[in-house]
Amino acid sequence: MSGNRVAVFRKVTFNAAHRLYNKSWSDEQNRKVFGLCANEHYHGHNYRLDVKVIGEIDPETGYVINLDDLKRIIQEEVHNRFDHHNLNLDCPEFKDLNPTGENIVVVIYQMLRARLEAKYDLQIRLWETERNYFEYPV
Secondary structure (H helix, E strand, O other): OOOOEEEEEEEEEEEEEEOOOOOOOOHHHHHHHHHHHHOOOOEEEEEEEEEEEEEEOOOOOOOOOOHHHHHHHHHHHHHHHHOOEEHHHHOHHHOOOOOOHHHHHHHHHHHHHHHOOOOOEEEEEEEOOOOOEEEEOO
């Protein structure tokens, strides 16, 4: 059944702390823009990540992508790196990048994109709360 494009999804969760803060601004300006998220003691989220891989069904396996392979890539690139970490302090990706939901979703996309074959389309949705999420690319 070649030529059939199908979307395959993998959902994972991870917990991480962060602080939204622009180093070039005063504490007052950071509080004004980021509110409680600029708390100097950080705050955490229970993130949910939806990974969408789109491709053609392989006629030999019947898969678009082996979900065990996708699970392993997400584990290595996202879960092991971010789960129960402080994004600002523990993750070099955010050393000079404010760990907003927008920036986190782009960073995760870039890490996963680098591990997947070019034949796949990839879209990432990152849920920060049950009401707020970010998608990349759009």
